Amino acid sequence: MNLRPHRREPADINLTPLIDVVFLLLIFFMVSTTFKDEARLRVQLPEAQGEEIPAEEPEMIRLVIDRTGSFNVDDRAVLDGTTETLVDALKERLGEDEPLPVLIQADAQTPHQAVMTALDAASQAGLVQIAFAATRVRDDDAEPARTAFGQSAPPSFPQPVQPSAGEIAE
Template sequence: MATAVTKFRCGTCGEVLGLPGETASKVVRCGKCHAVLEVPEQARVNQRRRKAQAAVGDADEVGFQLRNRRGDDEDMDLTPMVDVTFLLLIFFMITASFSLQKALEIPTPDPPNEGAAQTLTIDDLEDTSVIVRIEADGKIYVDDELLPNQDALIDRLNTIMRDDRKTDMVIEAANEVPLRTVVFVYDAGNEIDMQRIRLASPPEEG
């Protein structure tokens, strides 16, 4: 910003003299006649007024620049934040685990025979079906033979299918048997391609 200059005339030679804004002395030397002159009171008053106005102008300019700087900060680029949000969303979608619910398919009776009695006993089916009995304590019997553990079930079923030509399976489980054990036996029959798997009611006590 330009420095304010207060002008007055030399009383000796009439030369116009300028009083720069930073000059605070009450006397100046004339550049033409070299006379030492006292600065008029009015000139000093005008100089102080101009200096104060110049200071106010500088303060306004600084304030305007600060407001512009705040405006630049408020105009943020949200693109990186949006990118990070989508990456997190994709990550959680990929790593989420989905549980597969198992269900047992229970065939419904044929419509023409709905009213007819179709009760079959274990004795009626034992010639063509593998009878798998599950006791309340979790023990599994395949055709009245106790399995040493559940892992031996598939091998035992395969042996019976090969040797005895039985392609159906009947599951007879006690009322206290957990459902997961019944599902395990049912899945084993499906795994070796049993043609038909039936669920039999446990014998009534007494």
């Protein structure tokens, strides 16, 4: 007769089914997820009379100001709205190149102070060729005009026009 207590062997936990299920869920979510290009800023430009933008535009620095007054230099957000930070961002974009023209695309609801800050920053960065983007009121009969990037303009937005170039006095 065996009087010693019977010890059970420790239970093994098999992790293989758990890993299989996790990989199946990972594959399911990777396949079913849709990626949209929502990174572009959408600004509604103010309206003005003028000519349409040509299909090819020269190299320029695009300074976009949204309705809250936030700045983006060539689709890169500027950390804060101070003039010094914007000057640094413009100089970084410019690099060692000769001065490029600046296209200011401000939303129609942008505070005026944000536009003045952009003009001041461009002047301090040594950029004197400045243009403002605007849109023309669209006729309902006319076919959609092309935007500066060669895409059809969205139906809810007026059509783009040639920016009026102006220089800042040094």
